[in-house]
Amino acid sequence: MATLRLSALRKTYPNGFTALHGADLEIADGELIVVVGPSGCGKSTLLRMLAGLESISDGELVIDDRRVNELEPAQRDVAMVFQNYALYPHMSVADNMGYALKNRRVPKAERRRKVEETARLIGLEDLLDRRPKQLSGGQRQRVAMGRAIVREPRVFLFDEPLSNLDAKLRVQMRLEIRRLQKRLGVTAVYVTHDQVEAMTLADRLVVMNGGRIEQVGTPMHLYERPASRFVAGFIGSPAMNVLDARLEGDSLTLPCGTRLASPVPSPGEAKTVCLGIRPEHLSVVPEGDAIDGDLSVRVELVEPLGADTLVHARLEGQDDPVVARVDGIRAVAEGDSLALRPDAGRLHLFDPETGQRLDPLEPECQHSTFPA
Amino acid sequence: MATFRHHRVTPWLLLAPQLAVVAIFFFWPAAQAMLQAFYVEDPFGLGRTFVAFENFARVLASAEYYRALGITVTFSVAVALGAMALALLLAVLADRVIKGAGAYKTLLVWPYAVAPAVAGVLWGFMLDPELGLVSAGLGALGIDWNHRLNGGQAMVLVVMASIWKQMSYNFVFFLAGLQAIPRSLLEAAAIDGAGPWRRFWTITFPLLSPTAFFLLVMNSVYAFFETFGTIDATTAGGPGGATRTLVYKVFEDGFIGYDLGASAAQSVLLMGLVGLLTLLQFRYLERKVQY
Secondary structure (H helix, E strand, O other), X not given: OOOEEEXXXXXXXXXXXXXXXXXXXXXXXXXXXXXXXXXXXXXXHHHHHHHOOOOOOEEEEEEOOEEOOOOOHHHHOEEEEOOOOOOOOOOOHHHHHHHHHHHOOOOHHHHHHHHHHHHHHOOOHHHOOOOHHHOOHHHHHHHHHHHHHOOOOOEEEEEOOOOOXXXXXXXXXXXXXXXXXXXXXXXXXXXXXXXXHHHHHOOEEEEEEOOEEEEEEOHHHHHHOOOXXXXXHHOOOOOOEEEEEEEEEEEEXXXXXXXXXXXXXXXXXXXXXXXXXXXXXXXXXXHHHOOOOOEEEEEEEEEEOXXXXXXXXXXXXXXOOEEEEEEOOOOOOOOOXXXXXXXXXXXXXXXXXXOEEOOOOOHHHHOOOOOO | OHHHXXXXXXXXXXXXXXXXXXXXXXXXHHHHHHHHOOEEXXXXXXXXXXXXXXXXXXXXXXXXXXXXXXXXXXXXXXXXXXXXXXXXXXXXXXXXXXXXXXXXXXXXXXXXXXXXXXXXXXXXXXXXXXXXXXXXXXXXXXXXXXXXXXXHHHHHHHHHHHHHHHHHHHHHHHHHHHHOOOHHHHHHHHHOOOOHHHHHHHHHHHHHHHHHHHHHHHHHHXXXXXXXXXXXXXXXXXXXXXXXXXXHHHHHHHHHOOOHHHHHHHHHHHHHHHHHHHHHHHHHHHHHOOO
């Protein structure tokens, strides 16, 4: 149980490559922070710096008011679950779990008691004598979790722990990790590239791109008010549609001629912007009922998913097809012409050059903290 | 299936060259040695008499044989342990090197390409009582080095030369073994509170044990048989038989003493001994080898 403070944390490798350009973040006690981003965005480097496996080039890392930059991994009292589980192949499950306790010279009887207690908590009590080789992927994952839990560390670090599991098990373990983390109340940092995992697990999400933190906030906040085009594209599936538009006064004009009311009025002269509309905020309107502001499109592809259907459609003047998510199985066929009506209250505008959101974020949302 | 059945002869034909080599250079001489062990033969091979187990009885009754056995045990244990320990140390160090790792590894593997006799001459020169650089240095430190007179020093010399030769072989295997250990295991151990020393003994070393076991078998065989050249070039079994190992005695009795029967009996015994040793190692040590 601990609070973490990252101030301008930076990682530059000896070859000059900078993996992390100054990360600032405060993590509250008991909070589950998920760091998400594409491969190579620096999220694993960040996690490894927290663990002490990578040195910190610049900035400060504070755990519970104590600077830990120079501390060895062992002294930081953090536990980590690795992507490949990193179980010791020559030790039984019980020895794997008890290894850290043994290193701390915990007496044998107490060690045994703690290992058994943890094994019960995560349903491993029948497997304590097995070697990792004799376990399934899901069981190995559990042992890796158990090894972290039994130590009662101040911080849990998870490095894509579910990426080697099949889809069904992944969903199950995701719920279990969340449940255990809340039950134990241990502060946790969880790295993943899977945005669904990120959304469902996180108290707060950290979206990273190119070695920088793009945005920090609750999953719903990031979904509703993405700070940049990158976050908008990364959070939510299918990704947000981004259309070219011209902003003049309080109206937006699309290349196809459609005019929409802008959520952000621009008093200055006309400028080019990127208009973001999530697929779920577009509804299908029969062509005859179309009004001003509806997008006239031609359907290219229909993907029925059961609960809802994805409609990929061509809008004049846009390179990429527009995707709409509509309820159930609609009588929409490829080649149809129809109108898509955007939800006027849920439009996002981004600067085409910087990718930043145009309307200012409310200050309290920029650094929303988890309610203690 | 029919197509496969037609080719029953082809595999044997393809194996024939290798089988011929093994048969001519291994099985035939081994059979000859076995046979010869039951005969007394004159030095020129003009006539021989069947004597049943008399050669064995003579060998096993001789104090010289037991002395050589003792020397062999001392020598083999020292060589096997020394060569493995040093190779492991070097492999661990080389595993950490990032810059110029290729050059280091090449240099460390080189001694293996040196012929045993050359290695012996090299070490003999360095420690030559009159000319040697190292022995001169030792003299300056007050150590009077003369392996031509001092049996203990002679043993140290052959052990060192033999270790130096075998270390490269062990090094290659240990390095490969080390590099096969996933980094995340050692990182997990570091996070679990194990310092470098503990990490090595509780994670790295157990994971290297299959490699170490294999090397133990190979090194025992090496120390028993393949050190002949090294010994012959440095001490020739001397002084006073202080470095006369079993394999060297086989050579001495057979080709210097011309007692071919006794020599053959000894080589049969030696063969049995190494077979037994390997069997023991497989039976008792392999079980303890981790995972």
